[in-house]
Amino acid sequence: LVNGSSSTLDPLAPELLMDLHVKYIQALDTKKNDLEYWLTEHLRVNGIYWGITALQILGHPEALDQEQIVEYLVKCQHENGGFGGHIDHDTHILSTLSAVQVLITYDRLDAINVDKVVDYVVSLQNEDGSFSGDSWGETDTRFIFCAINCLSLLKRLDDKRLDLPKTIDYIVRCRNFDGGFGSSPGGESHAAQVYVCVGTLTILNALHHIDADQLGWWLSERQLKNGGLNGRPEKLEDVCYSWWVLSSLSMMRRVHWIDAPKLTLFILEAQDTETGGIADRPGNLPDVFHTNFGIAGLSLLGYPGLVAVDPVYCMPRHVIQRIGLDKH
Numbered sequence: 517l518v519n520g521s522s523s524t525l526d527p528l529a530p531e532l533l534m535d536l537h538v539k540y541i542q543a544l545d546t547k548k549n550d551l552e553y554w555l556t557e558h559l560r561v562n563g564i565y566w567g568i569t570a571l572q573i574l575g576h577p578e579a580l581d582q583e584q585i586v587e588y589l590v591k592c593q594h595e596n597g598g599f600g601g602h603i604d605h606d607t608h609i610l611s612t613l614s615a616v617q618v619l620i621t622y623d624r625l626d627a628i629n630v631d632k633v634v635d636y637v638v639s640l641q642n643e644d645g646s647f648s649g650d651s652w653g654e655t656d657t658r659f660i661f662c663a664i665n666c667l668s669l670l671k672r673l674d675d676k677r678l679d680l681p682k683t684i685d686y687i688v689r690c691r692n693f694d695g696g697f698g699s700s701p702g703g704e705s706h707a708a709q710v711y712v713c714v715g716t717l718t719i720l721n722a723l724h725h726i727d728a729d730q731l732g733w734w735l736s737e738r739q740l741k742n743g744g745l746n747g748r749p750e751k752l753e754d755v756c757y758s759w760w761v762l763s764s765l766s767m768m769r770r771v772h773w774i775d776a777p778k779l780t781l782f783i784l785e786a787q788d789t790e791t792g793g794i795a796d797r798p799g800n801l802p803d804v805f806h807t808n809f810g811i812a813g814l815s816l817l818g819y820p821g822l823v824a825v826d827p828v829y830c831m832p833r834h835v836i837q838r839i840g841l842d843k844h
């Protein structure tokens with residue numbers, strides 16, 4: 517009952533409309549007459565990572581043209597080694613990580629200059645151990661995770677230019693009295709920041725800096741009566757927190773501290789049964805971001821028929837195993 521899909525509790529419960537979600541993702545790149553398609557141009561590379569990863573977990577890697585996607589991503593790499601959100605957009609650590617994640621998922625790192633990617637990421641590290649998102653210098657624990665995650669995927673954490681002990685110190689400075697983490701020292705605890713800080717410490721084998729019972733309790737407190745999870749106390753439930761909270765609990769071996777059947781039901785009720793796709797909560801419009809993190813969350817909950825996902829990298833577990841990172 518704990519890990520089964522919701523139908524073990526309630527025969528009328530919705531099920532995951534897998535084929536409809538595959539069609540929703542395939543249709544994303546065809547809406548070229550929608551204003552939204554062009555407004556989200558800056559998100560294109562991130563959107564490809566969200567779409568590809570959802571298709572991988574659904575077991576349909578063939579649903580998009582991999583060669584065409586690789587050719588597009590190659591065009592997004594700048595001479596500084598970073599990737600922009602779209603061709604000729606400024607480079608950013610978020611789109612650089614997304615591009616690397618897709619290329620590794622496709623086993624096509626041969627298509628890009630990996631050494632230049634490493635140079636770009638290393639160039640974003642600051643004196644205090646944090647990382648900036650781009651050359652404008654804005655720092656956020658999210659960017660530290662993107663940098664460490666990317667270097668780990670490229671097997672380049674041993675780069676002599678890095679000061680990893682300082683990065684760990686910076687993350688620890690972002691820990692709050694409630695056991696959670698914020699986007700910078702003194703920042704309020706937020707589930708997405710907990711994920712990026714627990715993920716960074718997991719990759720750097722420094723989880724001993726975390727009080728797993730205290731943080732596990734704060735995370736389990738994110739679950740509301742409707743089964744959904746919020747990001748902070750008093751906030752509304754949102755499907756993407758299924759990923760930020762569950763993956764953090766999974767890294768701390770405490771996924772069972774959440775009511776899995778009730779969360780499963782919440783995610784399934786956020787599906788759009790007409791168009792496919794998953795919204796941030798039931799009744800809202802779906803988007804590729806929440807579709808990916810809803811499906812990834814269901815995979816962590818053991819929903820039947822889904823490919824296993826790695827809680828640290830949010831990539832298929834078999835891909836992480838292929839590159840030998842499944843030691844944690």
Ligand SMILES: COc1ccc(S(=O)(=O)N2Cc3cc(C#N)ccc3N(Cc3cncn3C)C[C@H]2Cc2ccccc2)cc1
Pocket residue numbers: 559562610754756796803804805806
């Ligand atoms: C719809 O208004 C927005 C607002 C912001 C953004 S964003 O800054 O690019 N970004 C990615 C994102 C993508 C989509 C999709 N498709 C939808 C939302 C969303 N959010 C906003 C969000 C999600 N849950 C509640 N909120 C308000 C997260 C945000 C930050 C983020 C970026 C990368 C990785 C993780 C998180 C995009 C659209």
Ligand SMILES: [Zn+2]
Pocket residue numbers: 754755756757796806
């Ligand atoms: Zn959300």
